Amino acid sequence: MTSYLPLIIGMMLVTYLPRLLPWIVLSERPLHPLVRRFLLYIPYTALGALIVRGVMEAPTGMTAATLAGIGVSAVCSWFKGGLVLSVAAAIIAVLLVIS
């Protein structure tokens, strides 16, 4: 088996630094508004691309089930909200579709 230590250390650094930085430079001057907006947009563009990617790269035969799971989660979180409920409902929906 390959050792993934260098990858893990690298990922740890690029994950930890953005989490840590704001706590150290609390009273730093505010970000430029455009930079701020760019950063604010990233979660949404990241999620959009990740979800689409999840569907496109679904294992063979799992595309319909993946779409069903995402659909159920979307409906559930739109009307009821709540991460746990939506995730649980999606997993159950996928189970029903593939079994």
Add this chain to the structure above:
Amino acid sequence: MKQQSRGANAGLVAALPIVIGYFPVAMAFGLLAKTVNISLWDTCLFSLVVFAGASQFMALDLIKAGIAAGDIILATFLLNLRHLMMSASLAVRCENVKRGWLPFIAFGITDETFSVASLQNGKLSARFLLTLQVLAYAAWVSGTLAGYLVGAALPVAVQSSLGIGLYAMFTAILVPEIKRSANVLYLAAMSGTVYVISDTFQLLPAGWALIISIITASVAGLFILKDDTKEDAM
């Protein structure tokens, strides 16, 4: 800390939904890591030191696709830039936190601990945050271990369904934001479209499609969308 500030008990209660949500998704991670042929130790190390669900799953996918470590780290960095905003918004709401605790609190900032903590009223105490985070972390790490060790013993249908948990979670995070602001929908849709186009026509080296989609759509958003991010809205 004279008045109400929330302590360990409140942290415990607030952590429950996260623990319930994390465990199966972490199991899916452990299980998938095993199928990608990563050792038990490395798998646990991922969850122990990276502690970032989306990034860890993305890493597995990219490893499977044969992407170089450097590109995976760059993708992780871009994906995790969002924590900069989250940490910044929590940091200003914490009072009287000893500096020695800050590195630990910072480590425990995830989409889920952030969402739960930022929904609390008033100032946040270190005790509250750390309780919340330690429990979430414990669920994440133990779920990973459980998934690696016993995940394969689960019925195949259950195994295949655990993995959907992550996309369901992404969706469940995104949809309430879409409800709040149509801009979120436009951003996610633009980014998804760029991804589909670049993936379909093989425009970019594998691994870059995600990064380019995120950057292109975010920059396009700066020009196309009306700024609705005033103050604490997002």
